[in-house]
Amino acid sequence: MDAAVLHARLSDWFDDAARDLPWRLPSRTPWGVLVSEFMLQQTPVSRVLPVWEDWMSRWPAPADLAAAPAGEALRHWGRLGYPRRALRLHAAATAVVVHHGGNVPNSYAELLALPGVGTYTAAAVAAFAFGHRETVVDTNIRRVHARLVGGAALPAPALTAAEMKRAATLLPDDGPASVRWNAAVMELGALVCTARTPSCEQCPVLDRCAWVAAGKPAPTYVPKGQSWAGTDRQVRGAIMHVLRHTDSPVPLPLIRERPVDLAHGTPAAFEKLYGLHAPLEQLERALNGLLADGLAEETPRGLQLPA
DNA sequence: CATACGTGGTG
């Protein structure tokens, strides 16, 4: 198709539809963009906003976070989920201080080398923080491309090489235009071309959509579904919740026997929070996993967030 | 390449 038409339509749409997100303001810093991308990995914007604001005022630069104990990063990560991201962000800040003089690097390759930064985040930061021309492909962009160009309801379960090639082909040649395109397609996927019930009547490229033209065929595969109840992840999350809310180490026997919520003095935090009755074997597995992942630390007095 | 990894909002 005529890519120029798509570029122009989405650029115009983005002008008045784009959300006023703080990490898009002119006053933003590359560090602010990097932090936002970490937090947004698998987490909705609405939940990221308050935590991002807190982090920016608490740790305005990479060196500020690097100077804090990793456990503080975990504590102030709150309930964003996937706390290993907080640990990796702390490690990334440290790497920025050690290897880049405290400034977030601007190249895709240098960004990709940071802990917790994969292909998406490296491209996103290079593009949105530094204005580079990068092929940014996230779940929103994948879905928009799958429908608009591919004529499918949803993209494949995993990112394919063909998708990357298609995204690269669609990317405007001009630098600033490419950054805008990346942001606009992502925004379209987040606001209009959504996974569940897309608002096609609001779509600026409805008349160009291959999926619509094909009569909106149903998805050809069944989403896997993420398990939760009774899983190790739930038990790990419950333990991390306890650790975030106490300043003193939690004795291991206490955790093994359904830990006391020391912050509130109430019994059986697991049951109180999750109605959870984890078998001892699963509790052990979760504990060992957290220790192995560096999310928790064992001291003579008990379990705590890492120093 | 499939799987593990948190959490809460929503249709």
Added chain:
DNA sequence: TCACCAAGTAT
């Protein structure tokens, strides 16, 4: 109610 889903990464 309950399964799906949200700006992925590491192994």
